[in-house]
Amino acid sequence: MKKEINENFIILYFLGIIFITAGHCLNGGFSLFYEFFPPYAFHLGLFMFASGYFYNPDNLQNIKNYIIKKVKKLIVPLYLYNIFYMILIIVLKKFGFFPQCKATLNSLIIQPLINGHQFLFNLGSWFIIPLFSAHLINILIRKIFNHYGIKINEFAYLTLSLLAGILGVYFAYYSYSNPNEFQYLTNINIGFWYSKVGFQFGLQLFIVRILYLFPFYSLGILYKKYEKFDKINSFVYFSIIILIILIIIFKFGSTPTYTPSLSHDFSSNPFLPFIVGFLGIAFWLRIAKILTPALKNSKIVNLIANNTYSIMVNQFLGFMILKGIFALIHKFSPYCTGFNMQQFKTNIFYYYLPHNLSQMAVLYLAFGLFLPLIVNFCNKKHQH
8 A cells, every 4th residue: 555645744844854954053054934933943843743743543553563663763773873973973082073972881872862962963863762752652642542442532632732741841941940949850850870770861851852842743643633624825824823923022022942952941931832833833834835836846855855864863974074174174275264173173063154154054054964865875775
């Protein structure tokens, strides 16, 4: 049976991975409607939404195979890449790069599960564990309900997911801003020592990431069920979204944005991350629909959309290779003046821009998108 493909979501994945990659490299040198929907206001939520959309109820018939499939697709590559980047870091450290990185059993085995920033190059991989967790939590909940013959109302399911997400955001905010009030959460966030194995766990970050992102996954499932009703005129559709976001901007001075990877900058309003996130997804979902007729047959668009995993994990390798090129030009020619070799070797977020022109960041975006495609191509060729 041929797998059904929703071309709108291919474009949505294409847009989503560009948002993520651009957000990691000075916005890629241009604005993607950031004045209304800034980086990371909805970007990770968009991927969760799309994953929820592709949830198939038929998987309840064989939950074991479903979980095994997700482990092979998400977790196994995560650890293979982690091993690769650990080896790369060990080699680079001999040349003075990233002395803060530590190659230990903790960073190899545990940190990918609870942090994901251990080897810097693959810090985008932190998202894989919340994504896998969302798949796992969703299928287990539905399996339990199905076992007892309880039919899930998707609106109620989304509502409960939202309540859990709001609670997670609320706890995350107070654990950072009022440590005396939520001391136990702060302690967990810092990490507690599990003496039997000697590994440090940061459970709060792990939990808050999942709680924050899971409502977007549930929204995708709900949207899939009622997608046929998404037929409102685009002018009216966009007008409603822009009006709501303008009210938020007027109230708060700008559109609030957050850093889900660290979960340290949530505001005291636990509802805002979801309001802004849902609005951003709604806005770009309609843009994807409008763009689909023009882009659906593009080989480049499909190539990028079908390799989001590799781009998510390997984009910083692309950035570093471009910075390495600038470093060589700086060393052996009078060009690239102002390149900071010390920052290049110690700060993964250092970006050299020729003549300090912000538009030059588009070069990083190109390397961040296409180098991972080469990596993925090499992996597939090696497997065959």
